[in-house]
Amino acid sequence: MPRTSRNPRLETVEPIGKRVLIRKDEDKKITKVGIHLPDRLEIPTITGRVVAISAEVAKDDNYPIEQYDRVLFNPKHGVPVDFEGDNRLFVIPIEDIVAV
Template sequence: MVKRKKAAATFEHVEPIGDRVLVRKDEPKRETRGGIALPDAAEIPTITGRIVTISAVVENDEELPLRQYDKILFHPKNAIPVDLEHDNQLFVVPVDDIVAVFRRSTSPEVVEEADDD
């Protein structure tokens, strides 16, 4: 009798359910802008990342200003890690734990100077 090995199931897509988004966490900063090295134990409770996928509930909610690829600041307390690959840093994050969305302005502000004639 020949035993066959089952092929390992690989997941290619993760879709969050409910008021949640899938976020790829940014690498932690080890140095401040001024050049001060931070010790490994210095952990800030809020972290940044990019939204990879949003749930259908979030997508259809006009009051939530979240879109795919937005850079966000989130509190990791209720974030659920997703291990698809060993080096991925994916988390399913509840919308309530998203603190801020980073956006560039879509139209540059034009500053008009008054002529002093």
């Protein structure tokens, strides 16, 4: 049976509406004082870097957010995106970003 080669497809995720795509920072495994935590006790993070911004957010001057900004966000309404296999991408409504 002949082998078929698959060309890798470049995929992108572009948020629509008043949303941004965020890469969540990794959960902390070491406390500020240097104590190593077991996997089940990791400190959950709600910070991340903005990967992409919807056109609607980019045009609106009320939202001073740009690509690569580090943000603090509420993950409650976030939609996880299984795009790169690390499960750290989330589409977040702009209202859930609480600090830049």
